[in-house]
Amino acid sequence: MKWLPLAAYIACIVGANWAIVQFGLVPVGFGLVAPAGVYLAGFTFAFRNVVQQALGRRWGFACIGIGALLSYAITDKVTIPGGLLPLAIASGITFLLSETADALVWNQLRERHWWIRAMCVGEACGMVVDSIIFLTLALGSLELLAGQILGKLWTIVPVILLMLAYRAVLARDTRARLA
Secondary structure: OOOHHHHHHHHHHHHHHHHHHHHOEEEEEOOEEEEOOHHHHHHHHHHHHHHHHHHOHHHHHHHHHHHHHHHHHHOOOOOOOOOOOOHHHHHHHHHHHHHHHHHHHHHHHHOOOOHHHHHHHHHHHHHHHHHHHHHHHHHOOOOOHHHHHHHHHOOHHHHHHHHHHHHHHHHHHHHHHHO
């Protein structure tokens, strides 16, 4: 069970890059568009939290490296016109920096046992950092920033539900070990 979030985390990283190459821009609501990987990228923050909680911080960063390498392999080293770096490299750097920002906030709040606050504030921080860095490196423009942030915001509710479910599983496992 503890390895499932690791696989999901890597799959979301790779899936986000694959979606951008396959589908380009997608509508996210209110007349805004964003790169197609926006929804999967939004879920990576939650999976990073779970991976870090279950396996430790090193595994979270290892997932980013594995995801970037797999993305590089499946995106055929695509560089989006106007982008500063190939998509997979821009993505790897972005995930590394944004996940670090998310983790710093998340860890501080989680240590106070504020799980939901930790996730919401951590994800918000990570989403903004992620969006700015990714759009700059991969597209060379912040024109899609509002759409990128909105697209990731759509993932918050399901992510909170996933975290609540995960927290319940951890509590159940802890009770079972103590019994």
